[in-house]
Amino acid sequence: MNAPSAPSAPLSPYSSALGKSNIEVHTLSVLVDNEPGVLARVVGLFSGRGYNIESLTVAEVAHAEHLSRITIVTSGTPEAIEQIGHQLERLVPIHKVTDLTLRGGAVERELAMIKVAGKGACRDEALRLADAFRARVIDASIESFVFELTGNVGKIDQFIDLMRPIGLVEVARTGVAAISRGPNPI
Amino acid sequence: MSNLMTGAEMVVRALQDQGVDTIFGYPGGAVLPIYDALFHQDQIKHVLVRHEQGAAHAAEGYARSSGKVGVLLVTSGPGATNTITGLTDALMDSIPLICITGQVPTHLIGSDAFQECDTVGITRHCTKHNYLVRQVEDLARILHEAFYVAQNGRPGPVVIDIPKDVQFALGAYLLPDRIEHKTYKPKLDGDADKIAQAVAMMATARRPIFYTGGGVVNSGLEASSLLRELAGLTGFPVTSTLMGLGAFPASDKQWIGMLGMHGTFEANNAMHDCDLMIAVGARFDDRITGRLDAFSPGSKKIHIDIDPSSINKNVKIDLGIVGDCSHVLRQLVDAYRAQGKQPDAGALARWWAQIDKWRARRSLSFKASDTVIKPQYAVQRLYELTKSRDVYITTEVGQHQMWAAQHYHFDEPNRWMTSGGLGTMGYGLPAAIGAQMAHPQALVIDIAGEASILMNIQEMSTALQYRLPVKIFILNNEYMGMVRQWQELLHGGRYSESYSEALPDFVKLAEAYGAHGIRCSDPADLDAAIMEMIDIPRPVIFDCIVDKTENCLPMIPSGKAHNEMIMPDEDADMGTMIDAPGKMLV
Structure with missing residues (x-):
């Protein structure tokens, strides 16, 4: 699991002007094709782009359809979490990304x-x-x-x-x- | 014809059915069956490169200049790892590529076999998607799916790793029309309510600007023509990123030049002072925005992009429209026509008057010389002497690239091939080879630096083998010029390791490869030498000896805003212009 990034890191003039609000914890539900490497794609996305993973669970949920469900608890600014959702949606074997925290009532x-x-x-x-x-x-x-x-x-x-x-x-x-x-x- | 065939035959058949006529590659043990299948046909032409990185950039040049998918074929292990820079380059610049790699037989995977590497593991981060084909039954579907993924949505490179036993195995071939992708379905049309909002914002803008990018080129010729139509309808000024050059004609009066770190004074100031920014297929990269907290502070921003993750990534957007540029531009043109309102003509006239004042600063000017060739002058002469021809320009990376972007002008898309996102030295020569393969009759010129060109100089052999008359126009200042410029700017003029010692004699080097070499160091001889280069129907290396210490200006220094440019007439004290936080940046 990644440690949350150090808050004392100096802000670069190129660092996003969006990143100034509060850190929130969100739970994302990600429905994926259960194929080799799909978990590596998801985890690699988080490490490659410097996102946090607080916890991650994965298991097949529909055998006939080859669907797995990944539940990721992540933390970041609301803007960063919106980015995480969009970045996950870009991965080809991903069916659906839902921010359960944003949606409420999970x-x-x-x-x-x-x-x-x-x-x-x-x-x-x-x-x-x-x-x-x-x-x-x-x-x-x-x-x-x-x-x-x-x-x-x-x-x-x-x-x-x-x-x-x-x-x-x-x-x-x-x-x-x-x-x-x-x-x-x- | 039976649809039962070997995996290797299936690869070739699928390429044919996808309309591929040219592939770039290098054989090796793990792809021999596919090379054997290529041997038995003549529909697909294979171009033998001299290094797999060259194959990737050549496929990129082919793809960008033709609008088609670029295809490369390499062996396992080092063949695959040598493509990594090219794949990453294509990912950053959204170029559709199919990279087919051989792999050791399935039963040897994981055993550290000879020329084995974890190709899908290594390329996961530098491809849009990748596949390891474990059984021949999946191969045809994956091949067609890969073409779909590479071209649709935001384009990018796709790797298909095929173990050797799968290449030998017999299986049933499927035609491409029987493949449908179950998860990847990018959105093409913009939401109607957002189109209406955008048009309303445009109709009330007083200081608007179109900021366009490579997405317009990637979206196809129609997107470029719709951009022209929308610009014509509105009368708004148009600027573009490095990757988008040519989508809007540089000869148009609404064109205000490239923006960004080495963009024009008028484009950057217009971006800073505008009240409405309409970003089309551009991604607010750090070379474009400069200092983010001072980026275009007073404007509303509309962002059109096929990739939802590009919207609100670096800059807060007021209206994000997810869709393909050509679809959304068509919707905007129709909606703008239908609503019938025009922005305040007086306000727009005052905006143009302001832009003309900035333009009058002549930010691309330089001190002319009649004793030494100024690099900007060399590009200007190259442009004047070639502009009436069917010409394609590629570049390497560095000062020469920026001078080419500033002083060579494009009226059409797909004519300009450069490594924008990754900034890959060594891109230009193989990309020129790819562009020349796609356009055999055209004049293809790689505007190069003497350092960059040496990074993939081996591809001269490829150019000779296929009689590709590419022209390599080297702006030779004996320095890694952009490194030297930054050392002058940031490190007190201590030119650590940026001088190109022990350069080859480029004229003799050309001759050694069987090409033609030209050297020119006198401005008075330049035109005749360029004409000689154009007229020779063979590859040419043109060693243009230029001013060694010329800086590429204007420039937004690192960490500064759009309205804090260093201008060409104020570079005397460049070493004092960047503060400590700015020095931390790249």
Whole structure:
């Protein structure tokens, strides 16, 4: 993942006069042909043009039509995010780009697996918190648990922060998947 | 005729069915089956270049001068990597190319086989699209699809990487008319409400300007003719980028010259002071805008482009119209006629009076000399002595390129081939070869510098082999002139590595290749020498010895605005004109 560009970089007289407003976080849904190299095209576009990727998920969503859905969480000025959308649309195997944040009313979820190790009171505390967050235990040993937690990014961040003093070992996260509310497709 | 054939035969058949008559290439192990298929036919002429970069630029010159797709054929590994500069050049300047590369057999891909490279991986960033053909069943579809993608929307280069086993495999051929692309469908017509808004803005403008670019040329001859029609209807002044030269006639009274870093005083000041800018097929590149926060501060901006990502990329646009230039210009001409209103005639007359004042500054003037050939004078004489002919001009990159843009004038599109976006030294000679292949009877001249020409000088052999009478007109100042000029401007005149030491004797070099060499250093001899060059029906290298330290002016120094140009009569203290932030720029 790219680090956000340093805010202290001097503005060149050639740098866009558009780039002076606030940084926003947007979730883009990108429907693509599931063909070799398509993910590389998308990721290469972001790295080549200096855009940020906060998270990215990809999987096939319609086998017969060879369609994959890429969900990208990106940050930038509103103008930069508009550019990102247009640049993505230029890629030949891309069917559709939708800015779910701009469109409003999307549901976003992420899945995380969180490994916590400890003994005695730590185990009890971990289980109590997991229950409060509705995390499921998907693996257990005498001195560890693996929790599965689904939710928005903030909830997962919060759960991980709470596990840290208890005995957090490692985390695997899927990145955000998102879909619009209501009856219609994007 | 059976439609069952080998992959290699399919490649040749698809090229024929796409109307390709000329391809540029270089054989090697991984494309031998395709070369064998070429051997068995005579519909497509293959031009053997001497370096694959030359093949790419030759295909670009062919494409730009003819309006068709340029095609090149190279082998795997180094054959493919040598095309990268040409592909990137075509991507930046929106030139439709098909580059067919051989690849090691599919079962060897990923094994670091001899002459293997990840061609689709390497070219992903420098092509509009690319394909690795893994099975012969996909080949015909991909070949036709590639032509569609290269030409439609904003044009660009497309690579088709074909493993050798796929070239040998038997498969069914599909005709081009049975192919439809499922995702890539560019929008051609502008939205009707935006056309109406644009026309309303034009009808109330007081200081309008058309800022046109390479998109008008790419859109085809009709776009150029519609631009002339719309300019005629409105009476607005017209300027153009380097890439758009020729789309509007330089001999027209509404033409105010090229804009940008080395554009005219009148074009840049008109851009700065206008109240309505109508950008047509241009992309607000940094060579055009200069300092962005001081770019045309008081104007409303209309931007017509087929690529939505070009709109609002660098400059905030008030009205963006996505569509093909010829379609949108047709819509604008019709709508402008229909609404019947004209802008305030008095305001327009005052605007033209102001432009004429700027024009009177004569920003392209230079100090004449009768002892040394001034490079601007050389281009002026070349223009005067060739303008009545069927002439195509290519250039390399540097001072000579800008002097050519300033002092050679074009009345038609597709006559001017130059590397604008990427700025590729070594472009001009192979591009001239491509243009000459497309126009065998025409006079094709590469206006060159002595440094640039050496970057692809090997293509002299190609010119000789195919008896292509290209003329290479070298403005020889013994420096990488633009580098030297910037060192004078930015680095206290410390000419680090910009002097062309150990130059070849260009006359002898021409003779060594079997071409004709001419040298001229006296202004009095120049006309006769140029006539000699034109009259010789063979390739000619013309070594024109020019003033070594002439600067290319006028100039918007880096980091400055359109109304802060260095003029030719005020270059004495060039070294003090650029501030520290400006020195950081390219």
